[in-house]
Amino acid sequence: SLPPPASLPIDSENNRSESENESHKKGVNRPQSFRKQEHDDNAENIKFGDEKNKLRRRLTECDEEDDDSDDDGDGDNKDDDVLVCKTENSQRRNSLSRQESQKSVDSHNSSGSIDTFGSEKSDGSLPQSNNAGSRLNLPQLITQIKSEVENDTASIKNVIKLSIAVYSHQNDVSEDELENNLTDFLIAILEATQRHGDDLEITILAFEALMAMTTYKPFEGGDVMPSPEACSLVAILPGGIDHIVCSMGKHVASLDLQMNGLNLLRNIVQSTVEAKPQIVEADTDQGINRIIQTMFEHSGSAEIQEYGCVLLWSLSYDDAETQIRIDEAFGVGAIISGMNAHSSYVPLQEQALGALHTLALDEDTRENILRNGGTTSIVKAMQTHPNIDTIQEKATTALVTLVLNTDQQLLSDTIPGIDVVEAIIEAMKNHPKNVEMLETSCHVIYLLTKYDDNVVEALKKNKVAVINTFGSAATLALDIETRENILNNGGTTCIVNVMRTHPYKDTIQEKALTALVALVLNTNPQILDVSLPGNDVAEVTIDAMKNHPKSVGILETSCHMLYLLTKHDENVVEALKKNKNSTIMALRHAASIVVDMSHMAEKLIELIRS
Numbered sequence: 081s082l083p084p085p086a087s088l089p090i091d092s093e094n095n096r097s098e099s100e101n102e103s104h105k106k107g108v109n110r111p112q113s114f115r116k117q118e119h120d121d122n123a124e125n126i127k128f129g130d131e132k133n134k135l136r137r138r139l140t141e142c143d144e145e146d147d148d149s150d151d152d153g154d155g156d157n158k159d160d161d162v163l164v165c166k167t168e169n170s171q172r173r174n175s176l177s178r179q180e181s182q183k184s185v186d187s188h189n190s191s192g193s194i195d196t197f198g199s200e201k202s203d204g205s206l207p208q209s210n211n212a213g214s215r216l217n218l219p220q221l222i223t224q225i226k227s228e229v230e231n232d233t234a235s236i237k238n239v240i241k242l243s244i245a246v247y248s249h250q251n252d253v254s255e256d257e258l259e260n261n262l263t264d265f266l267i268a269i270l271e272a273t274q275r276h277g278d279d280l281e282i283t284i285l286a287f288e289a290l291m292a293m294t295t296y297k298p299f300e301g302g303d304v305m306p307s308p309e310a311c312s313l314v315a316i317l318p319g320g321i322d323h324i325v326c327s328m329g330k331h332v333a334s335l336d337l338q339m340n341g342l343n344l345l346r347n348i349v350q351s352t353v354e355a356k357p358q359i360v361e362a363d364t365d366q367g368i369n370r371i372i373q374t375m376f377e378h379s380g381s382a383e384i385q386e387y388g389c390v391l392l393w394s395l396s397y398d399d400a401e402t403q404i405r406i407d408e409a410f411g412v413g414a415i416i417s418g419m420n421a422h423s424s425y426v427p428l429q430e431q432a433l434g435a436l437h438t439l440a441l442d443e444d445t446r447e448n449i450l451r452n453g454g455t456t457s458i459v460k461a462m463q464t465h466p467n468i469d470t471i472q473e474k475a476t477t478a479l480v481t482l483v484l485n486t487d488q489q490l491l492s493d494t495i496p497g498i499d500v501v502e503a504i505i506e507a508m509k510n511h512p513k514n515v516e517m518l519e520t521s522c523h524v525i526y527l528l529t530k531y532d533d534n535v536v537e538a539l540k541k542n543k544v545a546v547i548n549t550f551g552s553a554a555t556l557a558l559d560i561e562t563r564e565n566i567l568n569n570g571g572t573t574c575i576v577n578v579m580r581t582h583p584y585k586d587t588i589q590e591k592a593l594t595a596l597v598a599l600v601l602n603t604n605p606q607i608l609d610v611s612l613p614g615n616d617v618a619e620v621t622i623d624a625m626k627n628h629p630k631s632v633g634i635l636e637t638s639c640h641m642l643y644l645l646t647k648h649d650e651n652v653v654e655a656l657k658k659n660k661n662s663t664i665m666a667l668r669h670a671a672s673i674v675v676d677m678s679h680m681a682e683k684l685i686e687l688i689r690s
Contacts, residue, residue, distance in 0.1 A: 084350075084394040084434060218253065218261040221246065222268050233279055236272055240285040243269065247292040263313060265293060270323055280334055283327050287340035290314065290324075294347055306347030315348050315355040325362035328370050335381060338374045342387035345371070349394045356395055360402060368395065368402070368409050375414040382425040385418030389431035396438050403438070407445040412436075412452055419457045426468060429461045433474035440481040450482060450494035459496065462503040469514050472507040476520035479504075483524060488531040497532040501525060512578065515585055522591065564607055567599060572612050579620040586631050589624045593637035596621075597644065605648045614649040618642060618656060625666040635670040639677040642667075642684055656688050664688060 224239050243265060246253055273286035294310040297303070314320045328341040348355045359367045375388040392411055396403045406412070419432045436454055440446040449455075458475050465471045479500065483491060504521045511517055528535040575592050582588045596617060600608060608614075621638045628634045645652040656663050664685050671681035 084390065084397050084438075218246070218257055219264070222261065222264045233276060233282060236276060237282055237285055240269065240272065240282065240289055243289045244285070244292050247289070262293060262310060266290070266313060266317060266320070269293075270317065270320060273327065274323060277327060277330060280331050280337070283331060284334065284337050284340070287324075287327070287337055287344065290344055291340050294344065306351055308351040311348045311351035314344070315352050315358065321345070321348065321355060321358045322362045325359070325367050325370050328374065329363055329366065332373060332377050335378055335384070338378060338384060339381070339387070342371065342374060342384065342391060346387050346390050346394070349391065356399070356402075359391075360395060360405065368392075368405050368411070372406070372409050372411050372414045375418060376410075379417060379421055382418075382422040382428050385414075385422060386425070386428040386431055389415055389418065389428065389435045393431060393435035393438055396435070400442060403442040403445055406439060407442065407448055412439065412445060412448045412454070415439075416449075416452055416454055416457050419461065423460055423464050426465060426471065429465065429471055430474060433458065433461060433471065433478050437474065437478040437481050440478065446482060446486060447490065450486070450490060455479065455482060455495045455500065459499050459503045462507060466506055466510055469511045469517065472511055473514060473517040473520070476504060476507065476517055476524055479524045480520050480527070483527045491528075491531060495528075495532075497528050497535040501528060501535050512581060515582060515588065518578075519587060564603070567603070567607055567612065572596065572599060572617060576613065576616045576620050579624065583623060583627055586628050586634065589628060590631065590633045590637065593621065593624060593634060593641055597637055597640050600641070600644045608648055612645075612649075614645050614652045615655045618645055618652045621645075622656070622659070622663055622666060625670060626662070629666075629669055629673075632674055636674045636677050639667070639670050639674065639680045639684070643680040646684065646687055653687050656684075660688055 221239065221242065247258060247265075269286050269289050273283055276282040294307055294314060295304050296307050297305070324341055324344055328338060331337045345359055349359060361367060363370065371388050371391050375385055378384040392406055392415065396406055415432050415435055418428060422428050436449055436458070440449055440454075458478055461471055462475045483495070504524055508518060508521050525535070575596055579589060579592050600612065621641050624634050625638045642652075642656070646656075667681040667684050671678040
């Protein structure tokens, strides 16, 4: 199974059309230097370890203090709020924080400098500190966010906007300060939006703040990337993920909110595997439904479809139960619909192909993909993006998963075999150095030829290119007419060229040699004299024996190939004599490894020495 991407850039302008870029200009630009990844192997360089421990200690203290309380009257001691700390504890913490903040204000007053928070500007820009030379006091800002929770919505919107400005480096705040106060900021934002969850504008601002706090730019001009450490903090906050999913369910029609919501979930699941069950089970087991609902609701947004496919791929990877859940929630239909609606959008096609491959590992889901036109959408992606090797590779991998171990009648009813073969042949022509794609292409065509006679006819129409499909070449070569057509149209030259391109790939060498033997065996010598480049075939065969001395299959087919060549072409014998010593050593080694080929090897040695 193909693993989902470990980390993807966020809102990359290179992957969007001009109109899509225009619609994303409202997004918050992350600073170039914020929370750069430290590549030092020393784990002590990661500053978030202490922050996580601090968070766990605080949550433990809250749990212990609430242990005997049962405010909801339901007979248990569990918190009803999304966040673990109850209202009483939140108020107590806020009161303490206000006292600390007042001390800070008094201290600044005595020095003639007071940190104040500006109001929203008339031009709609993010607020800044009122005093040009002053620095924001982050604990005071956190306290103000918490204190505004119970106040009017205009005030809470203003302080959240200021938080976005802070974590976008629009204020003079050091990275150490940002990191040291990150957990408190996250808790404050989540508590604020929980209190005002029905207010769309507040929720959108809160999601923007969470995005600003959990992303960074690794270098100047680079894409915005998720911060694994910050995303993990959101995941371990009790109710953090649940709150994101619940908010998405309350405001399904908001494109901006859904975009940031899916982005947050994507970043979190790619940062910590432990978040997968939390997302699935969020909002009373509605996590998957929320993702798919968003994809259907905003079918016109290519990026919504992309983020949804990334999430479905990540959640279903190596998880059979989730694969079934996605299928039951009409996830297959959402993915295929998105692919068809945005066929030119490369990132979406890549993620959708990966998701289809993973989902197809479940038998029932595989049948749904086939019956809902999945193979047609895959072929369309290959035809639309013929020069993008990642799409070609993911597409052929998805096709193998769909065809392998599937009922032949179902395949006959649902797979457009000729279209699949033609798309694969074009992919092999355009990407001759992509080994993984070549291997999966061979596998698909081989499987199709076993049940669809039309596929064989389609292969005959592409005689030159079809020889690249090493696995099916031997099968096709059993037919005399097809064998002669392949030879007369330069098929052996194609095989030789591919063997020279991938000299150390044992699977390619063995399949190519098998195809050569099938083409030469029992073929009219006159046709071989005209169409077979004997010396070139002998050269790549000897090289294969030298490069893969432990491969029984390669050694066996190589001896057979050389023996057949020397029976009809004297020039091949002369070519072997040019490197007499190394060729004899290779043949003796083959005879010692493959006993059944020893008589052929000895005869070849006699010819070379004569």
